[in-house]
Amino acid sequence: MHSFDIMDVLGIVAVFAMPYMSGYIIRNIAGKKEIGQIETYLSGFLFLFLMQGLLISTSYIVLNRSFDEISAYVRNAYIVIAVVFVIVFILTHTLFITKDAPDRYSHKLKKEELIMIGITFAIFVLLCVRIIRIMDYVREDHMLPMVRIILNTRTIDVYNPITSTPYVYGVLSSRKIITLPIYYACICDIFGLNEIALLYVVCTIQTIICTYMSCVLFIIPMIKIRERVFLYGIFVGVLMLSGDYFNKSIGARLLWNGYAGDTIVSVVMIPYVLYVILCAYRDKKVKLSYVLKFLLVLISSVFMISLAKGALLIAITAGIACISCIIVGKKGQIYDDSTLIVEE
Amino acid sequence: MSRIAETMYVFFQNSKTEGAYILLFALSIVILYSVGKDRFKFNLVYPLLLMLGVACNPVTIWTLSLIFPVIKHYSMIPMLIPIFVYIPYAITELLYKTKTVRTRRIVAVLLFIYVSICGNFLGAFPGNTRTDINHYDEGKKQIVEYLDVNKPNLVLADDDILPFISSYGDMIPLLYGHNIMQPDSDLGVKDSYDEGIFYIHDLMWKSDVYMDEITSVAASMGCDIIIIKNYEGAEDREGTFKRVLTTDDYIVYRSVI
Numbered sequence: 073m074h075s076f077d078i079m080d081v082l083g084i085v086a087v088f089a090m091p092y093m094s095g096y097i098i099r100n101i102a103g104k105k106e107i108g109q110i111e112t113y114l115s116g117f118l119f120l121f122l123m124q125g126l127l128i129s130t131s132y133i134v135l136n137r138s139f140d141e142i143s144a145y146v147r148n149a150y151i152v153i154a155v156v157f158v159i160v161f162i163l164t165h166t167l168f169i170t171k172d173a174p175d176r177y178s179h180k181l182k183k184e185e186l187i188m189i190g191i192t193f194a195i196f197v198l199l200c201v202r203i204i205r206i207m208d209y210v211r212e213d214h215m216l217p218m219v220r221i222i223l224n225t226r227t228i229d230v231y232n233p234i235t236s237t238p239y240v241y242g243v244l245s246s247r248k249i250i251t252l253p254i255y256y257a258c259i260c261d262i263f264g265l266n267e268i269a270l271l272y273v274v275c276t277i278q279t280i281i282c283t284y285m286s287c288v289l290f291i292i293p294m295i296k297i298r299e300r301v302f303l304y305g306i307f308v309g310v311l312m313l314s315g316d317y318f319n320k321s322i323g324a325r326l327l328w329n330g331y332a333g334d335t336i337v338s339v340v341m342i343p344y345v346l347y348v349i350l351c352a353y354r355d356k357k358v359k360l361s362y363v364l365k366f367l368l369v370l371i372s373s374v375f376m377i378s379l380a381k382g383a384l385l386i387a388i389t390a391g392i393a394c395i396s397c398i399i400v401g402k403k404g405q406i407y408d409d410s411t412l413i414v415e416e
Numbered sequence: 417m418s419r420i421a422e423t424m425y426v427f428f429q430n431s432k433t434e435g436a437y438i439l440l441f442a443l444s445i446v447i448l449y450s451v452g453k454d455r456f457k458f459n460l461v462y463p464l465l466l467m468l469g470v471a472c473n474p475v476t477i478w479t480l481s482l483i484f485p486v487i488k489h490y491s492m493i494p495m496l497i498p499i500f501v502y503i504p505y506a507i508t509e510l511l512y513k514t515k516t517v518r519t520r521r522i523v524a525v526l527l528f529i530y531v532s533i534c535g536n537f538l539g540a541f542p543g544n545t546r547t548d549i550n551h552y553d554e555g556k557k558q559i560v561e562y563l564d565v566n567k568p569n570l571v572l573a574d575d576d577i578l579p580f581i582s583s584y585g586d587m588i589p590l591l592y593g594h595n596i597m598q599p600d601s602d603l604g605v606k607d608s609y610d611e612g613i614f615y616i617h618d619l620m621w622k623s624d625v626y627m628d629e630i631t632s633v634a635a636s637m638g639c640d641i642i643i644i645k646n647y648e649g650a651e652d653r654e655g656t657f658k659r660v661l662t663t664d665d666y667i668v669y670r671s672v673i
Contacts, residue, residue, distance in 0.1 A: 209550040210579045214595065217582040224587050234582050234593025237570075287500050300508050303524075307504035310528055314535025315437065315499075338496055346497070 083263025084274055090150060091116035091278075093157035094123075100160050102361070110285045114344060115365070117282050118372050121255075121336075123149060125375025128251040128258075132228060139226050139257070146258040188302035195309035200277060202313065203327055207272050211329060218253035219267045223260055251375050252333050276330030279340065283326065284308055286343040293354070333376030341369045342389050349393035366390065440534055441498040444506030451509050503531070549576065555663035556580045559643060562661050562668060563588045566641075572634045573643040574620060577666060591639055592617060612637070620644070631655035631669070640671040 095116025099107045107115070124146065131137040131145055181189070210216075217233040225231050232239055233253075256275070260267050265274070287308050288301060295301050312326060329335045345366065352362040366386075373382030507527055514520040556577060563571065564586045571590050573581060578594040592613050609617075616633045619626045623644040631654045634642050642657055644650075646667050652659045657669035 208552045210552060210583045211550070212579065212594075217593075220583075221587070231587075232593070234595050235590040236582065236585075236587045237589045283500070287504075290501060291505060294505070295508065300512060303511065304504045304508045307507050307527075307531065308500055310531050311437075311500055311503060311535070314532040339500075342496060343501070 079264045080266070080269070083259075083265045086150070086263060087259065087265075087270075087274055088278060090153065091120055091282075093153050094119045097153065097156050097160055100164055110289050114282060114285050114289065114340070115368065117278070118341070118344070118368050121376055122368060122372035124255040124258075125251050125372060128254050129375065132251075132254065139222060139228050139254070139261075142228075142254065143258045143261045146255070147262045150262065182299065185299055185302055188299070188306055191306050192302070192309055195306065195313055196280075199280060199309070199313050199327075203273055203276050203280075203330075206327070207268060211272075213329060213332060215253060215256070215329075215331060216267060216271055219257045219260065219271065222254060222257040223267065228254060250333070250378060252331075256331065271331040276327060279330035279336055280312060280326065282336075283312070283339040283343075286340050286347075290343045290347045293350070333373075334381070337373045337377055337382060337385055341373055341386065345369050345386055345389045346393050349390055350397065353394075353397040437499050437503075437534060440503050440531065444498075444503045447506040447510050448502070451513050507531075550579075552580055552584060555665050557584075558663055559661065559666055559668060560585050560588075563641065566670075568641040568670075570637070570639045571641040571643065572616065572620070572630075572637075572639040573641075574623070574645050574666065575617075576645070577643055591634070591637060623647075624650070627651075627654050631657050635671065635673070642669040643667070644669070 092113050093116065095112035095114070098115055098119060099112050127145055127149060128142055131142050137145075214233055221231050221233040221236060222228055230238060256267070256270060259265065260270055284305065288305050291304055292301055295304060315326070325332070325335055326339055348362050348365045348369075352359070370383060370386045373386050376382060377385075511520050511524055511527070514523055559577065560581060563581065569589065571581065571588055573590060575594065575597060578590065578592075581588050581590060582593055592609055596609055596613070596617055612633075616630065616637070619630050619633070623630060624647040627644070630642065630644075635656055642654075643666055646662065646665055650659070650667050654669060656671055656673050658672050659667055660670045661668035
């Protein structure tokens with residue numbers, strides 16, 4: 073098994089922190105006071121996939137840059153995000169240029185709620201243990217070979233990642249739109265992470281965290297009572313922990329291919345799209361922020377699993393949500409506002 | 417009695433994957449419909465049933481797949497929402513209908529255990545997953561390490577060990593990769609395997625019978641390493657190839673030319 077050193081630890085911390093930093097920037101620059109911490113992290117997570125898609129596809133397809141140059145661009149983008157985050161954070165907390173989001177946890181946590189948080193954390197630890205235990209299992213897809221060969225050869229699409237032999241005819245241009253293998257190779261290059269550790273552990277854990285956030289965000293306007301949201305989260309965790317995720321039946325192989333584009337689209341983006349559509353229906357108007365969130369998901373999904381599949385999955389989900397809202401119609405309301413109530 | 421127990425255990429294992437979670441979901445719909453207010457029926461159950469009726473409808477999937485071939489996999493969408501959203505929601509609503517805190521805790525623990533058993537708790541039941549054949553065990557590690565050290569020119573390997581070589585080896589050139597068995601996931605490359613590759617791939621399925629032919633064709637294609645499944649009666653020398661490594665599951669031959 074790969075042994076971790078301090079640089080690996082810093083790299084892992086950076087990978088987990090980067091979505092929050094980007095989400096925080098977006099939230100504060102957009103002046104959106106109502107966006108909570110969960111949605112901040114999720115939107116940052118999705119934004120990073122959008123950013124990598126635009127950056128890598130532009131620099132590789134249009135400008136024909138080498139892997140070293142692309143890796144440098146991604147590194148510089150991360151540095152910009154980190155610097156802007158620090159500036160915005162300082163400005164927000166000193167000059168009060170933008171107000172921070174309402175604090176859902178301003179009421180002191182009750183004993184029951186603390187116990188539930190402890191149980192959720194314990195389930196999370198068990199999930200991490202389960203993920204680490206399956207590190208030594210090969211996956212059927214080609215992501216790891218692609219990342220490894222990009223890192224070993226410092227080239228893209230010159231060597232066939234499955235056979236490690238040079239292509240004779242080259243790669244069809246339609247495949248170049250899928251930038252995830254290049255993005256993961258850049259992350260390994262920037263932070264010095266082992267490819268197996270990044271894909272099989274770090275990315276999978278991050279996907280699980282975002283899945284949990286996405287499911288909780290979806291249900292908050294329905295449940296509304298804080299203690300019950302924590303309980304709901306526990307059983308989401310139990311389902312993640314106890315499911316057989318090695319067959320393509322449940323959660324799109326959540327633990328097995330957590331780094332894969334179609335897994336992230338199905339377990340993180342789909343619930344988030346449903347949440348956005350239902351919020352728009354609740355507010356009885358289509359605000360610019362909802363349109364931008366939807367476009368964020370739609371475009372980033374294209375870079376993750378392809379134009380047809382990504383856009384189609386998101387569009388079908390949105391269609392189903394809209395039809396559901398129309399059917400509910402005047403008789404009821406799926407969502408209330410997202411303010412959490414603390415029962416005494 | 418032991419046979420009955422064994423049958424029950426096998427049945428339990430086989431039902432644990434998709435079947436058990438589907439039953440949990442059906443149960444959660446019943447719970448939401450009965451504990452609740454009307455808002456559950458209109459706001460949650462009917463839209464969900466609509467979603468499943470549209471998204472899981474075989475006619476819908478078949479129709480869309482005519483236009484978009486990739487759509488056949490989109491049926492994973494309906495599996496997530498019912499399981500990750502509705503089951504915990506139903507459990508939450510059911511628990512908060514209980515009268516006392518003590519009862520709620522007992523029921524919560526029982527539901528925790530019940531839901532866990534319906535899954536594959538902590539991966540404790542290996543039989544229902546495909547992880548055993550995916551495990552990078554000591555035998556496979558020996559082979560990959562041998563290849564890393566000896567840096568072959570071209571390797572012809574059995575299908576089962578191919579993904580391990582490409583995932584864990586250090587730029588080990590293979591005559592063909594494990595995508596030869598997955599025509600849909602060809603990475604969109606213009607390079608494709610010719611008839612000669614498919615021919616030797618077919619021979620490798622019965623390496624214990626066609627070893628002479630395999631070594632001859634492999635040598636003509638420039639392979640200096642052949643990895644086959646271990647079988648009883650395997651020779652130390654086959655054509656111009658000599659056995660250099662034997663594990664429980666595989667034999668490695670190296671060209672002596």
